[in-house]
Amino acid sequence: xxxxxxxxxxCSDKDFREQAPELRMKLFEAQRQCINRxxxxxxxxxxxxxxxxxxxxxxxxxxxxxxxxxxxxxxxETDEERARxxxxxxxxxxxxxxxxGVFFGGWYGQAIRKFCAGDMDEMAFTSHMHHYRGLENSxxxxxxxxxxxxLHLDKKEHDSRLKKRLAHKEIHHFTPYDKKSAxxxxxxxxxxxxxxxxxxxxxxxWTIVDxxxxxxxxxxxxxTLIAAxxxxxxxxxxxxxxxxEAAPAERENVISTLDAIDLTVKADPETYKKDLDxxxxxxxxxxxxAYRKGISSTLVFEGxxxxxxxxxxxxLMAGIDARISRAIPIGVPTDEELAHHYLWRxxxxxxxAGFVTVYDRSWYGRVLVERVEKLTPRxxxxxxxxxxNLFEEELTNHxxxxxxxxxxxxxxxxxxxxxxxxxxxxxxxxxxxDDWRNREKWPDYVRAADEMFLRTSTEYAPWHIIAAEDKKxxxxxxxxxxxDALKKALKHVDDKKHEKK
Numbered sequence: 001x002x003x004x005x006x007x008x009x010x011c012s013d014k015d016f017r018e019q020a021p022e023l024r025m026k027l028f029e030a031q032r033q034c035i036n037r038x039x040x041x042x043x044x045x046x047x048x049x050x051x052x053x054x055x056x057x058x059x060x061x062x063x064x065x066x067x068x069x070x071x072x073x074x075x076x077e078t079d080e081e082r083a084r085x086x087x088x089x090x091x092x093x094x095x096x097x098x099x100x101g102v103f104f105g106g107w108y109g110q111a112i113r114k115f116c117a118g119d120m121d122e123m124a125f126t127s128h129m130h131h132y133r134g135l136e137n138s139x140x141x142x143x144x145x146x147x148x149x150x151l152h153l154d155k156k157e158h159d160s161r162l163k164k165r166l167a168h169k170e171i172h173h174f175t176p177y178d179k180k181s182a183x184x185x186x187x188x189x190x191x192x193x194x195x196x197x198x199x200x201x202x203x204x205x206w207t208i209v210d211x212x213x214x215x216x217x218x219x220x221x222x223x224t225l226i227a228a229x230x231x232x233x234x235x236x237x238x239x240x241x242x243x244x245e246a247a248p249a250e251r252e253n254v255i256s257t258l259d260a261i262d263l264t265v266k267a268d269p270e271t272y273k274k275d276l277d278x279x280x281x282x283x284x285x286x287x288x289x290a291y292r293k294g295i296s297s298t299l300v301f302e303g304x305x306x307x308x309x310x311x312x313x314x315x316l317m318a319g320i321d322a323r324i325s326r327a328i329p330i331g332v333p334t335d336e337e338l339a340h341h342y343l344w345r346x347x348x349x350x351x352x353a354g355f356v357t358v359y360d361r362s363w364y365g366r367v368l369v370e371r372v373e374k375l376t377p378r379x380x381x382x383x384x385x386x387x388x389n390l391f392e393e394e395l396t397n398h399x400x401x402x403x404x405x406x407x408x409x410x411x412x413x414x415x416x417x418x419x420x421x422x423x424x425x426x427x428x429x430x431x432x433x434d435d436w437r438n439r440e441k442w443p444d445y446v447r448a449a450d451e452m453f454l455r456t457s458t459e460y461a462p463w464h465i466i467a468a469e470d471k472k473x474x475x476x477x478x479x480x481x482x483x484d485a486l487k488k489a490l491k492h493v494d495d496k497k498h499e500k501k
Contacts, residue, residue, distance in 0.1 A: 002152050002154075002189060002193065002208065005152060005208045005209075005210055007210060008210070008212060009210045009212075009213060009216045010212075010213045010215075010216055011213060011215035011216040011219060012215070013215065015215070016215040016218075016219065019219055020218075020219070023219060023222045023223065023226070024063045024222070026222075026226050027063050027064060027222050027225055027226055028063070028064060028065065030225065030226045030229035030230070031064050031065055031068065031100065031229075032065075033229055033233055034098055034099075034100070034145070034229060034232075035068060035098040035099075036098075037098075037233065037236060038097035038098045038143075038339070039097065039098065039143060039144070039145055039229070039232050039233070039236065040094070040095040040096060040097050040098070040099060040100075040101070040143070040144045040145070040339075040340075041095060041099070041100045041101070041144070041145045041147070041225075041228075041229065041232075042094065042095055042100075042101050042103065042139070042144055042145070042146045042147070043060065043100065043101070043102045043103065043147045043149070043225065044103045044105070044106035044107075044108065044146070044147070044148045044149065045057055045102060045103070045104055045105070045106075045149050045151070046105050046106065046108050046109050046112070046148070046149070046150050046151070046192075047149070047150050047151030047152060047209075047211060048151070048152055048153050048158055048185070048188055048189070048192070049158065049162060049181070049182040049188075050153065050158060050161035050162055050165060050182075051151035051152060051153050051158075051211040051217075052151060052211050052214060052217055053104065053105075053151055054104075055214065055218075056149070056151065056217065056218070056221055057071055057102055057104055059218055059221070060100075060102055060221075060225075061102075063222065064100060068098065068099045068100055069099075069100045069102060070093070070095065070099065070100065070101050070102070071102045071104065072093045072101065072102065072103050072104065073104040073105070074089065074090075074103070074104065074105055074106070074107075074109060074110065077089070080352065082353075083294075083352035083353040083354075084350050084351075084352055084353070084398070085350065085394045085395055085397070085398040085400070086394075086398075087135070087347070087394050088347055088350050090103075090106070090107055091343070091344060091347035091348075092344075092347060092348055094139070094144075094340060094341065094344060095144070096336070096339035096340050097143075097338075097339040097340070098339070106148075107128075107132045107135075108132070108148075108195055108199075111125060111128050111129075111195070112181075112188065112191045112192055112195050113180070113181040113188070113191075115191045115194075116180065116181045116184055116187040116188045116190075116191040117180035117181055117184070117187075125191075125194070125195075126194075126198065129194075129195055129198035129199050130198065131390075131394075132199060133198065133199045133201060133204075134386075134390055135390070136199070136201070136203065136204035137201070137203055137204070138341070138383070138386075138387045138390070139204075139341060140203035140204055141203070141380075141383055142341050142342075142380070143232075143236065143239075144341070145228050145229055145231070145232035146203070146204040146228075147207070147224060147225055147228045148199075148204060148205065148206045148207065149206075149207050149209060149221060149224060150192060150196060150206055150207070150208045150209070151209050151211035151217065152189075152192075152208055152209065152210060152211060153211055153212055154212070155185050155186070155189075157212050158185050159185065162182060196208070207220075207224045209221060209224070239379075242379065243377050243379070256446050256447075256449075256450050257449070257450050257453050257454075257465070258408055258446060258449065258450070258465065261408050261465055261467050262467060263408070263409065263410055263413075263467050263469040264469070265467050265469075265470065265473055266470040266472070266473050267470060267472035267473040267475075267476055269472070272472045272476070275476055276315060276475065276476065276479070279319065279476065279479040279480060279483060280315070280318055280319030280479070281319070282319075282483055283316075283319035283320060283479060283482065283483055283486070284319050284320065284321065286483060286486040286487065286490065287319075287320045287321065287324065287325070287356060287486065288321065289490055290354060290401070290486055290489065290490060291321075291324050291354035291355070292354070293354070293490065293493055294353035294354050294399070295353070295354065295399055295400075295401060295486075295489050295490065295493065296351040296352065296353050296354060296355050296356070296357075296398075296399065296400045296401070297351065297355075297356040297357070297400065297401040297402075297403070297482075297485075297486070298350070298351060298356075298357050298359070298395060298400055298401070298402045298403075299316070299356070299357070299358045299359065299402075299403050299404075299405070299482060300359050300362045300364070300402070300403070300404040300405065301313060301358070301359065301360050301361070301362070301405050301407065302361065302362060302364050302368070302404070302405065302406050302407075303405070303406050303407030303408060303409075303466075303468065304407065304408065304409055304414055304445075304468075305414065305418075305435045305438055305439070306409075306414050306417040306418060306421070306430075306435070307407035307408065307409050307414070307468045307474075308407055308409075308468050308471045308474050308475070309360055309361075309407055310360065311471055311475060312405075312407065312468075312471075312474055312475045312478045313327055313358055313360055315475045315478075315479065316358065316475075316478060316479060316482065317358065319479065320356055324354060324355050324356060325355065325356040325357070325358070326355075326356075326357060326358070327357075327358040327359075327360060328349050328357060328358065328359050328360065329360045329361070330359060330360060330361035330362055330365065331361070333345065342363065342366055342384075343363055343387065343388075343391055346359070346362065346363050346391075347391075350395065350400075351400070353399075363384075363388055363391070364388070364452060364456075366380075366381055366384040366388070367381050367384050367385065367388075367448060367451070367452050367456075368445065368448050368449065368452065369438075371448050372441055372444045372445055372448055385451075385452075385455040385456055388456055389455075389456060389458060389461075392456075392458070392460065392461040393458075393460060393461075395461075396460040396461060399489075399493075401485050401486060401489045402460070402461045403464065403481060403482055403485050404461060404462070404463050404464060405463075405464050405466055405478055405481070406449065406453075406463055406464070406465045406466065407466050407468040407474055408465055408466065408467060408468055409467075409468045409469050410469060411439070411442055413469050414439065415439075418431055418435060418436070418439070453465075464481050466478060466481075
């Protein structure tokens with residue numbers, strides 16, 4: 001792969017001085033386009049050791065408006081990062097609209113070096129590459145411009161530079177894999193070639209730069225960034241043109257999944273208090289054991305307005321130690337959240353190992369309220385199903401117990417509760433004009449919910465549709481469902497320990 005790139009290209013100091021000012025201005029203008037058009041720009045700088053990765057990152061801060069440039073290095077994982085899914089360390093640092101994020105190595109650097117060092121097998125490496133190819137597809141489709149640069153040297157030049165650095169004690173190994181990969185040029189080049197082949201796509205292409213000559217390298221990087229922004233601007237214009245076309249009509253559902261839910265079920269009022277106390281006590285023990293074993297939980301509550309989500313969450317939280325749990329109410333996104341991919345604000349709250357996060361509304365707003373209220377274009381919300389499944393799979397692969405609830409009631413019961421809220425002084429804050437307006441779109445929400453269940457109820461993250469006509473029944477069912485999920489997760493961990501013995 002690299003033979004056609006590393007051809008000893010050179011740029012004299014004189015030619016560099018002539019070309020650099022113009023390219024620097026074009027790069028600055030490209031950045032201004034990103035700012036004005038609110039395009040987030042992600043730059044991943046990777047490469048072989050001694051190829052000038054640090055120099056390139058410094059150059060970008062010098063040639064661009066560095067107020068909007070944020071550099072991030074991913075060397076040793078922190079305790080905070082180890083306690084969460086791997087993607088967490090990247091998601092929270094993704095650039096906002098109009099800003100530039102420079103990832104030193106990004107999600108490729110460590111994986112390539114681990115594979116080169118023999119600490120990651122081929123199946124895991126390939127899976128890693130496929131995962132981040134999917135992530136890049138999602139980010140690019142949301143409007144992010146992605147630039148991936150691999151700085152390369154031939155073996156002779158690499159070995160010569162490494163020898164000089166070692167002689168002057170200038171080499172620094174920041175991870176256990178740096179030294180191994182630096183001493184294994186052929187293995188590193190092979191791993192990089194495999195990674196590039198697996199992840200080089202039109203929405204996030206790789207540019208391989210001959211880094212033997214610093215002048216040529218720097219000009220090539222600048223040209224790559226300028227071209228990437230031009231492509232992003234063209235794609236943004238093309239998307240606007242697509243959205244201007246008439247959207248296809250929503251299909252009519254003949255039968256809804258929700259029609260099959262028995263809403264007549266009720267809790268026994270005489271045993272409700274005891275059942276609730278017993279379940280909360282049981283959850284308190286189970287969540288403590290999960291905390292000790294590093295098993296985190298993410299609970300998602302969706303459903304109709306006035307279905308009792310808040311009441312169910314309060315009874316659930318009463319059974320979990322407040323020191324290891326928190327509830328996140330999801331409302332209208334802030335300006336900061338709107339400047340990022342819609343999943344960004346949820347990644348920020350992913351619980352660390354052993355902790356519990358409860359979402360009152362969630363990322364499913366993308367395919368529910370944003371779809372029904374036409375707040376998001378069809379091509380964006382229709383893409384969200386796959387993005388959500390990828391997100392949830394990443395959570396569960398890290399041992400996170402993910403439980404999704406939809407609280408369901410009838411339109412008549414909802415109307416009764418709405419009126420009750422209007423007539424009860426301490427409940428009036430719960431009813432808003434939006435609630436009444438959403439009620440008028442009940443059939444649209446049913447269609448949206450049906451497709452959501454169909455496309456996001458997976459083996460690793462199934463939906464639990466809870467009959468909520470009787471609030472007490474719904475609360476008990478929610479607690480029992482979470483209890484059973486915790487028991488299953490704890491048993492799975494114990495079984496794995498016995499297998500190792």
